[in-house]
Amino acid sequence: MITQEELAKKLGVSRTTVARALNGSNNIKPETKEKILTLAKELGYVKNYLGSSLALKSDKVVYAFIAKSKNENYTSEIKRGIKGANGELKEYNFKIEIIETDINDTWEQLEKLEAILKEKRPDGIIITPLDKTRVMDIIAPYMETMKVVSIGKKLTDTIFHVEPNYYKSGKVAGDIMGNLLNSHDKLLVIDGGDDNLSSKKYLDGFYERIEELNSNIEGPVYIEDLLSHMGKILDYLTPDVKGLYTNRYASQIVEYLKDKKPEKLKIVTNGLSKKIREQILNQEVTATVMEEIYEQGYVASKHIFNLIYKGDSEKQRSYNAKIHILFRENVDNF
Amino acid sequence: MITQEELAKKLGVSRTTVARALNGSNNIKPETKEKILTLAKELGYVKNYLGSSLALKSDKVVYAFIAKSKNENYTSEIKRGIKGANGELKEYNFKIEIIETDINDTWEQLEKLEAILKEKRPDGIIITPLDKTRVMDIIAPYMETMKVVSIGKKLTDTIFHVEPNYYKSGKVAGDIMGNLLNSHDKLLVIDGGDDNLSSKKYLDGFYERIEELNSNIEGPVYIEDLLSHMGKILDYLTPDVKGLYTNRYASQIVEYLKDKKPEKLKIVTNGLSKKIREQILNQEVTATVMEEIYEQGYVASKHIFNLIYKGDSEKQRSYNAKIHILFRENVDNF
DNA sequence: CTGAAAGCGCTTACAG
């Protein structure tokens, strides 16, 4: 293990100067910095972050800009993941502050982001970006001194992001539904409309797979303002329908259909909420396919920690969230 | 955050003495040790392990005694988990050495265990114990100075263990099979015999759930020396059989049945191997339910690290391995 | 049985 001291000796400079080069300080002559960095790379220097954490006078602080989803489970799990990682890392003087903003209010996120960057000069940010382009505009001037990780959308090729992969989740749901039904059993698919996030992708993935397995699909049926017009579902829910898939409003639909649906209707959905969990336990919903959400917050946090403490040596540019299949007997694990 | 220095000041002793008390040294008067430990507990002292790791002169070393399962996937995943954790922790001067022994040779494990404890005096061990009682006899004299974590079987109430929970996995498999079939569809269950580890538990769990969902079960059918008498399965595999469950020899059975089974037979099993993965991808097997294995090695390693570096403050005494449901579309994630 | 002291690898005021 090569140390700053060794670099200093080989170059005939002081440890302080080496530290400055390595930490991207400005109080250093460009040529000096250059030659130190070159040697460091050449010798494969890796900072020992036990030493650096211990020496740190002030906390490293990261702000996490989380858009508050209508699905409260999503938001609370993301936060739990961030806090979980932060808890493990607090001995390193590492602190993540969470800033929640309305998912429908793009401007709120942008304003808070801009204000915090200006006032707090954080060491890093985690963000679930709503407007990619504007977010990039705002953070651009800080990119030299600040690390960035995004959740959900990819910002640029070089910024690490945590990827939920809703398309794949939909495909898995299609796979399960296809196996639950016989290939000619009638299946009804409700199209919940596009929420600009996951819904459309789930549905596309679902179709990608279900069409291989089932030849009797009704839909995707789109009903304007579905929550106020639940009754319309009944028009499609003939007694021969054996399966139902929807990825939005699933719990409300199931609730509504309670005494109105064909017996033994198999219902599959994507995502998890408290309500869906109950419905799975009650065997009203057969299965759901969800992305692990806690993990998304956790991985994003760990990654930005690594970026800040160990530098950009990580070659990984994205992380695919894990997908889980939940039936009644394992839903209690999530 | 309270430090050793503060404890020392309050008690009018040196930092060295405090460190000795906290590290369980013998070169210290019992009363001194006593009063230091009491104050430490009172003030909620927690060792900063950045400091201690940095100061450590020699590595902390743990030996992991892993019984080599016939399922090579299991062994290699456990090892991968151990190495994964070790990689993350190597900056702490922490090293895990893996010792593999034959799963059918209880004595080999015991002998190696005894030899290593005597010669190497490790700081900790991880073990998949084959003979609980004898393992306890061997490690008892070292328990004062050595940490222990077991995988699979629980050793004592106070020793942390990673628990695979095969019973639950079997139950989940039963749940899935029950949902794949209609309640009167005929289901054939093969009893692979007890392997003293998982097989019996899987089967019990499977029955616990399937009997709620299906009323037409043939079996569990036990066939002596199954691998040499595959033909006998055909006696039970009448054309009306819609589902087949087995948790041992699944891949071989599927292979054998290739052109001999009823069309659209739904096959569910427990566990994962290279062969099963292929068969799921080929849609010869519909689903499997597996315990996450990598994680078992990883969690065991992280836990023993915490025990060694942070002391016994952990209140947790066991960890249940995660269970995963695998269909064709998500088998590639594992 | 106890303590003063060096040192792990780093950061960062402070002085120049």
Add this chain to the structure above:
DNA sequence: CTGAAAGCGCTTACAG
């Protein structure tokens, strides 16, 4: 722009 020095919280030879 650069460096000598103190200090983060701990461990551990060394001397007594």
